[in-house]
Amino acid sequence: MDPEYFKSHEMSWGTLGTVRPFSNFHSDLDAKEIQTALDKKDAGTLVRILTNRTNAQRQEIAKSFLEITQKDLAAGLKKALAGELETLLLELLMPPLQYEAYRLQQAMVGLGTDEETLLEILCTRSGKKLQEISDAYQQIYKKDLEKELTGETSGDFTKLLLALLNKGEVVGGIRRDIESLSATLNGKKADAGPWIDILTFRDSDHLNKVLMGLELEKGQMINQVLEKRFSGDIQMGLKVLVQCIQSPEVYLAKRLTTTKTPIMQRIMVSHSEEDLLCIRAAYLKLTGTSLYTALQQKQFKGDHLQALLAICRSED
Template sequence: MDPEYFKSHEMCWGTLGTMRPFSNFHPDKDAMEIQAALEKKDAGTLVRILTNRNNAQRQVIAKTFEEITQKDLAAGVKKALAGDLETLLLELLLPPMEYEAHRLQQAMTGLGTDEETLMEILCTRSGKQLQEISTAYTFLFKKDLEKEMKGETSGDFAKLVVALLHKDAGSGVVQKDITSLSASIGGKKADAGPWIDILTSRDSDHLNKVLMGLELENGQMVDQVLEKRFSGDIRLGLKVLVQCIQSPDAYLAKRLTSKKASTVQGIMVSHCEEDLLCIRAAYLKLTGTSLYTALQSQFKGDLLQALLAICRSED
């Protein structure tokens, strides 16, 4: 880790992210160091620089690198590195909303759809952010995100992901919403419609009151109700949505325990400038082990150093 990183009095210590602006920032110097590191395939230097600058600074570095060398930085990283470390550094070079668009696209390509990654992004991003991600998706892939989602999903789950893409933080009447949700699970076959309508069109404070009221009325946790009354993709989707309404940090912490490299990297890169400190705290509460320590038992080498730099410190 670059010791200069900690010398700034201008770093945004009030934020809940772990990756903050580097105070002694000289993009020309960084670009030249990166050029030399790419030629020598010096992964350590690339990790040290790219994990100690925030995203806005990395965009400046990439632009400066291209002006100095007449070459694309991402292409240089692809040529010099391989595997998960290459993937991670390329992810760090993408603007945040473009990165989320890439994650959505990857979740929908290949054999089968990665429903949980779709839900993770849709449930932990605001309506405004999702609009920006949708715009970035069209720019990058020349396709409409909503149409792509409809093509890769079906039934109630397709209705849920589309509703989340256009979610709103509107108001409602708590008891009326509790009654609607209770009625939807009272018949022979549970009706996902009210769950989709209500859980994607209210603010989180309102929804937490509704979910607590529903638990009191039914005498069991909402998660248990969903497990019993729904099946397949819509059950997964509604369970993730409920967990994210109740505590997005706890949900993301739980997801980090999967130990799947792409999942761990995806969450850490996505949240490192926003709320990774909260996710770290939730991870410690959930597992009894800090995320910083857990990473060391799962990864090694330069990839480990990069992830530790993003995580930033022990809890």
């Protein structure tokens, strides 16, 4: 790993991300070194540079690369690399909003829908950020994200996704919200409407108090309540939303333990500059193994493994 990276820690104290601004950064020098690495198909150098720069710095490198070579950096990576490493480095090159839009599009493209990836993004991003992602989706794919979600899903699950996409923070009474949710569980069929309305339009502190109050009233954990009273996609959606309200980093850590390579990789890229340190801590507490060690125990090899370890950054 580049020793200059460790000096860059002084640049960003307070961040919960693992990838931080690289000190002594010169986009033109990086671009020239990348040009040589692409010619030689030197994957190690590409990994060292692109995982040691923030996304903003990568955008500067791509701009300098275009000015120097008159070629697109992403196209160069596609030509020089293959497989999972190619995919990972191309994902690192995408601007954050474009990347989240891409992840949503990938969750809906082709046969079948990856409902949990849709939930992961919609449940862990703020309303403001989701509107920016929605705008990016429209710009890139020339399609309305709401219409895409509606076309890919149905029923209460669609209502939940659209409410999450347009989430806000409306002031409500804690006792009133507890009573509203409790009332939905009294009939033969539970009504998802109030759950959707309340869980997507209150702040997390308020909602944690509501959920704790409901658990005390029902004498059961919320997950148990949801499993008994709901089924199918809406049950999964409400369970994921509750987990993200209670602890988004624990939810994401659980997702890292159970998902396939593309999803694990995308979570790490998506959160590398925001809160991957929190997710790492939750992963260690959840599994008893650090994420850094777990990556080495999985099927990853060679430069692809080194790239993932560089994003993870260190042992806990």
